[in-house]
Amino acid sequence: MxxxxxxxxxxGHIATPASRAYFAxxxxxxxxxxxxxxxxxxxxxxxxxxxxxxxxxxDSPNAVPPRDGEIASANQGDGRFLDEPGTHxxxxxxxxxxxxxxxxxxxxxxxxxxxxxxxTREDWNPNLPLSRAQFESTPFFKAEFTEQPFWSHGATLxxxxxxTHEIQLxxxxxxxxxxxxxxxxxxxxxxxxxxxxxxxxxxxxxxxAIPPSxxxxxxxxxxxxxxxNASSTxxxxxxxxxxxxxxxxxxxxxxxxNRLEANTAYRYTISAVSATGRESVRSEAxxxxxxxxxxxxxxxxxxxxxxxxxVTADSVALMWGSSQGSNAIAGYIVYREGDEIARVAAxxxxxxxxxxxxxxxxxxxxxxxDSQDLLSVPGNxxxxxxxxxxxxxNGNGDNDNDDNGQYPAWxxxxxxxxxxxxxxxxxxWVCLQTHIAYTVDWAPGLADTLWRQAR
Numbered sequence: 001m002x003x004x005x006x007x008x009x010x011x012g013h014i015a016t017p018a019s020r021a022y023f024a025x026x027x028x029x030x031x032x033x034x035x036x037x038x039x040x041x042x043x044x045x046x047x048x049x050x051x052x053x054x055x056x057x058x059d060s061p062n063a064v065p066p067r068d069g070e071i072a073s074a075n076q077g078d079g080r081f082l083d084e085p086g087t088h089x090x091x092x093x094x095x096x097x098x099x100x101x102x103x104x105x106x107x108x109x110x111x112x113x114x115x116x117x118x119x120t121r122e123d124w125n126p127n128l129p130l131s132r133a134q135f136e137s138t139p140f141f142k143a144e145f146t147e148q149p150f151w152s153h154g155a156t157l158x159x160x161x162x163x164t165h166e167i168q169l170x171x172x173x174x175x176x177x178x179x180x181x182x183x184x185x186x187x188x189x190x191x192x193x194x195x196x197x198x199x200x201x202x203x204x205x206x207x208x209a210i211p212p213s214x215x216x217x218x219x220x221x222x223x224x225x226x227x228x229n230a231s232s233t234x235x236x237x238x239x240x241x242x243x244x245x246x247x248x249x250x251x252x253x254x255x256x257x258n259r260l261e262a263n264t265a266y267r268y269t270i271s272a273v274s275a276t277g278r279e280s281v282r283s284e285a286x287x288x289x290x291x292x293x294x295x296x297x298x299x300x301x302x303x304x305x306x307x308x309x310x311v312t313a314d315s316v317a318l319m320w321g322s323s324q325g326s327n328a329i330a331g332y333i334v335y336r337e338g339d340e341i342a343r344v345a346a347x348x349x350x351x352x353x354x355x356x357x358x359x360x361x362x363x364x365x366x367x368x369x370d371s372q373d374l375l376s377v378p379g380n381x382x383x384x385x386x387x388x389x390x391x392x393x394n395g396n397g398d399n400d401n402d403d404n405g406q407y408p409a410w411x412x413x414x415x416x417x418x419x420x421x422x423x424x425x426x427x428x429w430v431c432l433q434t435h436i437a438y439t440v441d442w443a444p445g446l447a448d449t450l451w452r453q454a455r
Contacts, residue, residue, distance in 0.1 A: 011036045011110070012159075012191055014180055016103040017092045019193040020072055020082055030079060036107050038074040038082075041065040042183040042190035044116070045132040049188070056113060056148040056185060063188035063418075063434050068131035071179065074192040082194065087126050087175055091198040096171040099209050099280075102180060104163045110184035111157040114144035118179040119170055126175055130194070135179060141167045141232040143212040150185035151438045156215055157185060164284065168209040168232040172199040188434050208233035208272040208280045216288045217254070221262040224288050227254040231272040231280070241269045241282065249273075263292035291326070300325030300368045303332060303379040305446065309350065309424060310409055313358040313387045319350040319412065321440045323368035323376055330371050335378070336364055349440050350412055358389040410444055412437055421454060428454035 013036050015022050025035040041063035043051055053059040066075040073079035094100060104115075116139040124134045143165055147153035176197050183190040209232045218225035226240065230253060240248040240255055243266060248255045260266065266289075269282040304321035311317070323329055329346040334353070342351050356362065362385075365378040410424040413436070420431040422444065429444035429451040437443070444451040 011039060012104055012106040012182060013038070014102055014193040014195065015105055016101060017195055018090070019180075019195050020089055021079065021193060023090050024079070024082065029081065034076070034078050036191075037076060038072075038079065038192045039076065039189050040074040040192060041188055042113075042181070044071075044118070044179075044181050044190065044192075045135065045137060047132075053113060053185075055144065055146055056150065058149040059113060059185040060188045060435050062190075065190075066192065068133075069129035071130045071192060072194040083129060085127050085129050089196040091175065091196040093198050093200055094169055095201050096169060096173070096199055097206055098169050099166055099206055100169055102165045102167060104159070104165075104182060106159055106161045106163070110159075111150040111154060111186045112145060112159045113150070113157070113183045113185040114142060115163075115165065116181045116183065117141040117165075117167060118181070119172065120176045120178075122172065124176070126177075130177060130179075134177075139181075140170045141165070143229045145213065145215070147217065148185075149438075156217070165212050166210040166280075168206070169197075169199075172197075174199055186435070186438070207278050208236045208274045210280045210283050211238055211270050211272050212283075214268060214270045214283050214286055216286070219288060219291055221291045221293050222260050223256055223258045224260060224266065224268075224290065225254065225256045226268060226288075228270055228283075229253070233272060233274065233280075235275050236272040239271045239273055239279065241271075243267050244269075260290050262290050265289045297372075297374070298326055299374040300327070300329055300370045300376045302376045303366045303368055305440065306364065306366055306379050306382045307425060307443075307445075308382065308384050309443075311384055311387055313389045314356045315352055315354040316356065316362065316364070316384045316386065317350065317352045317409075318364060318366070318382070319440055319443065320366050320379060322346075322349060325368070325370050325374075325376075327370040327372050327374065330369050330373075333367050333369060333375075334364065335366070336362055338363075356386050358386050361385045410437070412440060412443075416450075430454050 021035050021038055024030045041049055043062045044065050046065055049062055049064040051062045070083050072082040118135045118139050120134050121136055145157055147156050150157055178195040178197055180193045181190050211228045211231045214228045216224050217227050237251050239246050265287050267285050267287050269285045271282045272280045300323040303323050306320040309317040309319045331343055331345050333340055334342040334351050344351055364382045367378045368376040407421045407423050407428055410422040415436050416431045417434045418431055422429055424444040433450055442450055
């Protein structure tokens with residue numbers, strides 16, 4: 001067993017059934033970080049980078065997917081031994097048509113777009129490296145979320161920990177490899193887990209697989225709209241239960257539950273029913289609460305993490321994190337020394353205060369205002385001192401990491417590639433993952449998975 005008692009750090013893996021990487025972690029061949037870092041560009045079996053998602057075009061474009069022969073390692077050098085061809089890998093004994101439970105464990109829960117499950121072709125050759133030609137070109141099972149843009153649906157797209165899929169295995173005989181791919185929306189990457197299976201016997205009639213990804217897509221004071229993905233068992237219908245009472249039976253993949261009480265929690269589960277009437281076990285329950293009509297009188301939350309993005313002798317560049325509220329956020333009010341100096345739109349999370357005096361300390365705070373003109377309490381107070389006249393204007397002051405303007409300042413909405421260097425908060429930062437800076441939470445110093453301080 002590895003010296004690390006629990007798999008931790010960086011992203012996610014499948015532990016049930018144990019993946020090839022998980023077995024390697026148990027044997028001490030991978031540490032916990034390496035187990036969770038089977039990461040490469042998304043959209044397998046695509047080979048090209050820079051592609052947009054066909055379902056959600058506002059998602060981050062994909063990075064370079066793993067090369068043929070490096071699929072199990074996800075093109076990560078610390079796991080290249082996982083790519084060795086052969087039949088020597090530890091296997092799980094299964095039957096065709098069996099309902100198998102796959103459990104993802106996450107250590108950095110990215111916004112999720114989909115999970116794809118591929119299986120090797122019936123005539124694959126285990127003595128050759130794993131390649132796209134060895135796998136079926138389309139997944140035999142997919143769990144997908146269509147809500148977009150991802151930055152507006154964080155709660156819906158953030159995976160539960162753990163996430164379980166009950167999947168009906170396809171028809172196969174003998175040794176085969178299953179490839180599970182977790183594709184995220186907010187970066188260009190996906191996480192690859194290879195599982196070795198030994199299919200025995202002919203299988204028998206089984207209950208259908210549970211429909212995955214039951215979730216609420218819209219909530220009002222009197223209704224809840226629910227959606228789910230298709231069961232991996234073909235030809236089934238679905239039964240939706242509210243508080244253990246069936247409220248829907250049909251073949252569609254969504255349902256609007258009406259005439260509900262406001263500000264009330266409801267518990268939902270779903271099952272699949274075969275053509276012969278055999279019903280699967282019900283899914284894990286989700287609890288959804290209808291909106292509170294009184295929430296319209298509740299002010300929005302305060303803006304968060306007000307900080308300086310750059311200082312000159314006569315200006316201060318400010319940035320902050322967004323507010324939340326039951327009403328739509330209409331905008332933000334910027335204050336200096338307690339006096340309002342600007343109002344900006346809700347989509348603008350930054351402001352540059354200019355015309356200031358050199359070598360002078362100013363205090364700032366920001367408040368949010370919603371569509372009902374309800375004002376939040378102020379966020380944190382920030383004190384900033386302008387530079388001396390004639391000083392460098394890159395915001396780095398006398399910091400030892402000063403680049404004399406060599407690198408551009410980080411900006412909200414900017415597009416960054418792995419290895420890019422930017423300035424922010426008086427330091428230089430190196431980009432760790434290709435991404436677009438959709439939110440202030442992804443700024444250097446706030447998003448450790450996206451940036452590290454330059455040395």
